[in-house]
Amino acid sequence: MSIAVRYFSRSGNTRKVAEYIAEAAGVQAISTDSADAALKDKADVLFIGGALYAYGIDENLKKYLDTLSVDKVGKAVVFSTSWLSKHALDLIKKALTDKGIAVENETLYFKSKAVDGCRDEAVRFARKYI
C-alpha cells in the first residue's frame, strides 16, 4: 500500500504531528510548499494536515488541495492542530470531498500546547490506516 504524508505548518506544530505519522508509516512528511510535494504516483492513503489561522487554512495548503484529484488519492486522512478550534479539519475535508476524493471520517487533532506529548497517539492513529 502506498502512503503519503503532506502538511502545511507555519510554526512547526502541525509539522510535528506529520512527522509522527510519517515515522509510523515509514515515509517522509513533506510540506505542501516543498518542491517534492506533488504526488508522483497514486497514494492509497494520503495523510494531509494543516492548522487554523484566523478561521481559515493557509493559502499554500488551499492551493495544494486544489492540485489533488481522485486519480492521485485513494483516501485522505486529515489531521490538524490549533489553539482551540477544529475548524481546519472541516475546511480540509470539504476541499477534498468537493473534488470527489474519499475522506476518512475519523480525524486527528491536537491543541498546539499538546503536540509535544502526542507522539504515541499520533502513531496509534496512523497505524489504523497503513
Ligand SMILES: Cc1cc2nc3c(=O)[nH]c(=O)nc-3n(C[C@H](O)[C@H](O)[C@H](O)COP(=O)(O)O)c2cc1C
Ligand atoms: C495568525 C494566527 C491565527 C490563528 N487563529 C486561530 C484561530 O482562529 N483558532 C484557533 O483555534 N487557533 C488559531 N491559531 C493557532 C494555530 O492554529 C496553532 O498555533 C497551530 O498549532 C499552528 O500550527 P503550525 O505550528 O503548524 O503553524 C492561530 C495562530 C496564528 C499564528
